[in-house]
Amino acid sequence: MINCIFCSTLASIYVLNFFILTFNIFFILVFSSKFFSYQNSSPNTKNPRIFPKILVNCTIGSMAQACPANHPATSVTGKLSAEACPEYFRWIHEDLRPWKRTGISRFAVESAKGDADFRLVIVNGKAYVEQYKKSFQTRDLFTMWGILQLLKLYPNRLPDLDLMFQCDDRPVIQKRDYRGFRSPPALFRYSKDDLTYDIVFPDWTFWGWAETNVKPWRSILEEIKEGNKRIEWRDRVPYAYWRGSPYVAPTRVDLLKCNVSEREDWNVRLYSQNWEKGSNGGFKNSNLADQCTHRYKIYVEGWGWSVSEKYILACDSMTLLIKPYHHDFFTRSMVPLLHYWPIRPRNKCRDLKFAVEWGNTHPEKAQEIGKAGSNFIHEELKMDFVYDYMFHLLNEYSKLLKFKPAVPPGAVELCLETVDCSADVVLQKFVMESMVTSPSDSAPCSMPPPYSPEALRAFLNKKENLTRQVEMWGDAYWENQKKQL
């Protein structure tokens, strides 16, 4: 029982509340000191009994636990489809740029081992995993599961590769440590910031987040789409909405100041996620498809980036995006005023109040921004493109490798037969639900070329200018309010 990785899920739901508590205490300690170290922040290695150090040990049903000797049938040609990949795929080139000139040496991979939760090796179309640490919750499992589905979707199309993966929130490969000729370690994770060289990969929630009962992305996207039809934009509550757990980051605590009170109404309605209630009731209260009830939805980062971003943006409401410090793989090509409304972290309440006033006086425009953000998510971030992103990222990464990947002695082969979810109903459900059942009958989309330095600068300038534009409107609004007093 204790050895079964999936058994840890139920236990972890019970201790989730404990984590929230320790997290809060931790957060108070951490933020009262000037500097905080990332390593200490990770709640994942606290209790080895609950989070056993173990490899994937699962079988589907009661089948044998060995991978079949025969290789799955080869699929489609080596071609790419004529369909172009979404614009955000261009950031794959940017993420890999630090190794473009030098290539990725064995040392660059192995020097990331100290930070990695697991190592993934693909040789001759088969995946192998060497696990170093147990990640927080079941993040690592769902990520491995996702990679397995990718192999099933595009059998024999992935090149040999060898990579290190960390499942924690915050990036760790600091640019300042690798100036000059030293090539940085290559480490995959879910998000990064502008000061780090970590390589971003789709997060685990695309296959499901068992601990909070958040279903796989393909299902949830459908549900949100249906949910969006239930309440038209104009019939939605004309305020800004946010629901989540505030005590994970100072910027969220700061947001609480903008909640409606007897003294002040910043047009903001905030709700604390009650984890305890949620976990006992299967998180029914936090059904994401039922949360598209307001005209405006706030996105605010957590301890790192937050997986909530895609669910918020998918709602057809105008997203009020509190400028994040971290980003995931798809948001970098989103544009202010086109897909979302930018909010200054240091001027939250005033900016939020103005955004809602603006939206309610320009309903067509606000609705348009909400719709464009939502379309971006429903079309460009559909599951097919998530797989294509993984496909291209891994391909481009592999092209840079300067050595021939080999299966490490301690690695375990990863295949559907080795994944058993019988110990946990939710996990079993999600894993079955997100399973790719047959190879894709179309080829992956075609990669866009890298940005030229000028094009990249122009794009970032454009975003900067549009953000500045909104800030100026906000300042003028508040100037005007002052005059009227």
Ligand SMILES: *[C@@H]1O[C@H](CO)[C@@H](O)[C@H](O)[C@H]1NC(C)=O
């Ligand atoms: C894997 O799980 C099965 C039962 O689910 C168990 O019998 C077996 O001992 C486990 N293997 C390891 C290596 O823990």
Ligand SMILES: *[C@@H]1O[C@H](CO)[C@@H](O)[C@H](O)[C@H]1NC(C)=O
């Ligand atoms: C925000 O204010 C509303 C109304 O007073 C209240 O119901 C809600 O619990 C508050 N939210 C938080 C996170 O404190």
Ligand SMILES: *[C@@H]1O[C@H](CO)[C@@H](O)[C@H](O)[C@H]1NC(C)=O
């Ligand atoms: C952004 O604004 C600056 C200064 O106002 C201007 O020089 C520049 O051309 C603008 N860039 C874009 C892409 O609009």
